[in-house]
Amino acid sequence: MISALQEAFNQSTYQLPGHGRRTVQVLKDAFEKVDGQLDSDIYGTGKVIEDFQDKMAAFLGKEKAVFFPSGTMAQQIALRIWCDEKGLATVAYHPLSHLEIHEEDGLKELHKIKSVLLADETRVIELEDVLSMEDPVACLLLELPQREIGGQLPSYETLVAISRYCRKNGIKLHLDGARLLEVLPYYEKTASEVSELFDSVYLSFYKGIGGIAGAILAGEEKFIGKSKIWKRRYGGDLISLYPYIISADHYFEMKSDKMPEYYENAKDLAGFYNSCHHVSTLPDVPVSNMFHVHFPHPKEEIEPVLTEVICETGVGIINHLKSTDEYSCYFEVSIGDRYEEVPKEAVKKAFLQLDEMMKNKFPS
Amino acid sequence: MISALQEAFNQSTYQLPGHGRRTVQVLKDAFEKVDGQLDSDIYGTGKVIEDFQDKMAAFLGKEKAVFFPSGTMAQQIALRIWCDEKGLATVAYHPLSHLEIHEEDGLKELHKIKSVLLADETRVIELEDVLSMEDPVACLLLELPQREIGGQLPSYETLVAISRYCRKNGIKLHLDGARLLEVLPYYEKTASEVSELFDSVYLSFYKGIGGIAGAILAGEEKFIGKSKIWKRRYGGDLISLYPYIISADHYFEMKSDKMPEYYENAKDLAGFYNSCHHVSTLPDVPVSNMFHVHFPHPKEEIEPVLTEVICETGVGIINHLKSTDEYSCYFEVSIGDRYEEVPKEAVKKAFLQLDEMMKNKFPS
Structure with missing residues (x-):
């Protein structure tokens, strides 16, 4: 109705x-000039997916990147890897994080990972929230901008200070950068300057970029290698992701500037x-x-x-x-x-x- | 190389x-006659996904069906639901099942579900294998045909006998029907006649049907309701699945006969x-x-x-x-x-x- x-x-x-409007035309436009003879990616291999992953890794200033069908999948996997690495199944994020309110508790149900909620429903996470955490955590997730409170941002200096604290204290810092490109003009920074503060970065292609669906997860080679194993475990290693990849690339080129x-x-x-x-x-x-x-x-x-x-x-x-x-x-x-x-x-x-x-x- | x-x-x-060849032309052909003004599905809702799910539910003779990006995701979720329902985290399947050899142990890593392996690497599961199971299981998965041994099949009478035994003994029967359509001519049965023997059915669209990717999971309404929650937990509830749905429907119409x-x-x-x-x-x-x-x-x-x-x-x-x-x-x-x-x-x-x-x- x-x-x-x-x-x-x-x-x-x-x-x-x-x-x-999100219509089939969005796909038709993206594919209009693509050669029909271009080969599909096959289970994460092939030029179409590898080239785009390399391009996004470079854009984000990370060693490697992997294309995921969704950010939900990419982020749960990132947090799981950091938890496994530290041998500690606890992460910290905002109470209105996507993981907390939009994923039917996937992180808890699939991974038994507990969450420590920082700040509150009126404001973003500040350095003080991180400093005053009582429980040890394997990873802190920051969402830039914090969507559910209108897209608010901490200052860039706060990001730098949180990043420095996390590195010093063995806490991995993950960026929910679903809308990363959208915050760069305010910060007056490049994507890789912001990403540099984080150990792992997720980027979405159907928000500001206007693609059909899909996400990139970027980080060090070892981390990305592990994420590919989890991608297969989740059933995210589709035989063909090119409908999302080609459209992601098309609209990234059109909208990022x-x-x-x-x-x-x-x-x-x-x-x-x-x-x-x-x-x-x-x-x-x-x-x-x-x-x-x-x-x-x-x-x-x-x-x-x-x-x-x-x-x-x-x-x-x-x-x-x-x-x-x-x-x-x-x-x-x-x-x-x-x-x-x-x-x-x-x-x-x-x-x-x-x-x-x-x-x-x-x-x- | x-x-x-x-x-x-x-x-x-x-x-x-x-x-x-699996090229972009496969997508172009499927979309050639599709109206660009057709609205995308949105997180599992909308005409394009609901119509196809209804069509596949009817084809398989089940109450409801849900479209998944992959069979890996759909099947793990089906088994998890049956395990939860019985309060028993053990399932049975063939040692060369997709879950056992192609999914990086997703079922074990994500759900802590144990597997009992029936039959052996030379033959399909027969009634005797089911009768002689020592451990109780929540669910038995049968793959028709058993791909990794050349696509062998049990007799239809065996299927009927296994189904009858499972129903009598409170064991849910799940069909890995990635290639279900491909076995119907040998059985001389309709898809719904075969599906009727099973509590839940998975069907793939990129094997014999020749689509791009994607899967259908079908069963009773309550089961499908639960599977949608798990689909969201997995990050499979994409904002737009229409690139796979429209192509699945297109090639289903072309190839199923x-x-x-x-x-x-x-x-x-x-x-x-x-x-x-x-x-x-x-x-x-x-x-x-x-x-x-x-x-x-x-x-x-x-x-x-x-x-x-x-x-x-x-x-x-x-x-x-x-x-x-x-x-x-x-x-x-x-x-x-x-x-x-x-x-x-x-x-x-x-x-x-x-x-x-x-x-x-x-x-x-």
């Missing part, structure tokens, strides 16, 4: 978030939201291409407002809305190719309308 | 085994092999589209013979050869679309040549 909001978004003339533009546009769009009555973004000023939009009112009251603004202005602000609790709601925005295509006047008009409707409905 | 045999095969005019032809051609080709000096097939008469070809001589002595036959006749007999031990070697043959396209005269000529060369080289 499609919501009225989703329906209005689907019918709108312009859409503000994302790259576009556009991250500064997405970042600027995210700040621009967040400004529009924050100019509206009873609307605020988290973070207040985005540090990547993403942010969350919060309303201090129940979802049932906000959904009709958003739907009406979209229908009246033709500007697809958003297609979904989630309850934070009984009294408030929010949605996530990721900026991609579409925002740039929307006339500025249309955006302004839509947010003036949103502001006015919010004032009328919630005059207090 | 490509072998001389592979090189000769690649250069040959005709090729006897398989459907053709051709299995009787592949089976007849396998018997035909095995006859040619068996007419040659010091060459024999296992089984002697194939019971599916596949068989193994054995030579009582070391790989190093047979490889030049095969290479020369291919170069002289233009008939690509085979592209690989494996050592059985120090004194003998073998290769696997799977019949697909290509065999039909080779002129019968060319086949005859190639095998006359092979026979002659084998006699000259091994006169005893």
